[in-house]
Amino acid sequence: MSNVYHDPAEAPQPYKEPTPLPDDIPKVPEVGATSAPLKSAAFFIGDYCKEYNEDFMLCKAENRDPGHCLKEGRRVTRCAIDLISKMRENCGQVFQDHWQCLEKNNHEYYLCRQPERALNKCMFEKLGLTKTIPGTPPGKTPIHEVRNPIYTSVQR
Amino acid sequence: MPVPWEALIPFGLLVTMFGTGGTLLNASKRAQNQGKPPRYHLDAWENMMMERDKRLTGHPRAQRDEPIAPEGFETSSVWYTEKVSYHYK
Numbered sequence: 001m002s003n004v005y006h007d008p009a010e011a012p013q014p015y016k017e018p019t020p021l022p023d024d025i026p027k028v029p030e031v032g033a034t035s036a037p038l039k040s041a042a043f044f045i046g047d048y049c050k051e052y053n054e055d056f057m058l059c060k061a062e063n064r065d066p067g068h069c070l071k072e073g074r075r076v077t078r079c080a081i082d083l084i085s086k087m088r089e090n091c092g093q094v095f096q097d098h099w100q101c102l103e104k105n106n107h108e109y110y111l112c113r114q115p116e117r118a119l120n121k122c123m124f125e126k127l128g129l130t131k132t133i134p135g136t137p138p139g140k141t142p143i144h145e146v147r148n149p150i151y152t153s154v155q156r
Numbered sequence: 157m158p159v160p161w162e163a164l165i166p167f168g169l170l171v172t173m174f175g176t177g178g179t180l181l182n183a184s185k186r187a188q189n190q191g192k193p194p195r196y197h198l199d200a201w202e203n204m205m206m207e208r209d210k211r212l213t214g215h216p217r218a219q220r221d222e223p224i225a226p227e228g229f230e231t232s233s234v235w236y237t238e239k240v241s242y243h244y245k
Contacts, residue, residue, distance in 0.1 A: 015231045032225035034212050035205040084223040096221065103219055104192050107202070 028074045033084055039107055040099040041087055043131035044123055049079035091122040109144070111153050116144060190217045 033041070046053070056072040063069075087095050098115040105111035123129045136142045143149065150156065185194045195202070195217075206216040211232045213220050 014228055017231055030225035030230050032212065032220065032222040032229070034209040034219040034221070035202075036219045037221035038205075081223040084221065088221060088223070099219065099221065103217075106193070106195055106197070 025070065026074060028077050029081065031077060031080050031084070036099040036103040036107060037084070037095070039102055040095060040119070041084060043133070044087065044127075044129045045080055045083055046134075047129045047132065048083045048127075049076065052076050052079045086127060087123070090126040091119060094119045094122045105153075110149065110151060113144065113149075120144075190215065192217060 031038075038045075052072065052075045056069060056076050059069040059072045094115070098112060098119045101112040101115045102108070109116065120131055123131075131144060133142045133144065186192065188194070195206070198206070209218065210216045212225060212229060
């Protein structure tokens with residue numbers, strides 16, 4: 001009886017935090033993008049926020065206590081919020097086209113290459129960010145740049 | 157020469173029934189997913205992201221691309237583990 005599941009959508013009053021963080025910790029808003037825009041922006045977040053993400057992962061590797069990596073976590077959140085705002089401002093329509101295509105195709109990248117090419121072009125021109133897939137073998141073209149892939153939505 | 161058209165009636169019925177059944181099922185799945193095809197092969201990560209989408213927008217398939225989360229999002233996941241006695245404070 002004491003640990004009942006409450007659906008937050010049916011709460012009669014807003015949640016009152018019983019143990020809020022102390023005031024000396026800076027308040028950073030959470031990222032408000034849902035899964036499809038985040039998946040669309042994923043490689044660009046990796047390019048733009050590389051140092052902060054690596055700092056956070058190294059900090060977590062030292063100690064997985066949630067209180068240990070708050071500062072690095074705040075930096076990661078701020079960087080992601082910054083990039084998503086810039087993407088919406090500069091490449092808003094192409095970005096929206098790509099994540100709407102992903103949403104209709106089970107969030108599979110290989111089914112949305114055309115909007116992805118437009119987004120990559122716009123991101124490179126406006127913000128100088130490129131999508132690189134880490135771990136591609138040195139001689140091969142990355143799968144997102146292959147012009148006639150084997151695996152498409154319709155079997156060849 | 158008389159053509160045995162009566163034989164085509166059960167054929168027509170089967171085609172119609174299968175077609176209607178399939179179309180209605182597809183329409184029902186799309187209606188549950190806000191007009192989009194349903195998601196498949198969902199693993200634990202995707203389920204976690206869809207639950208986060210539900211906390212952000214109210215529906216697991218609804219998307220938003222605002223950079224900042226709405227008010228109350230930061231603490232909305234804690235409802236799941238809250239003790240009932242807090243309501244009676």
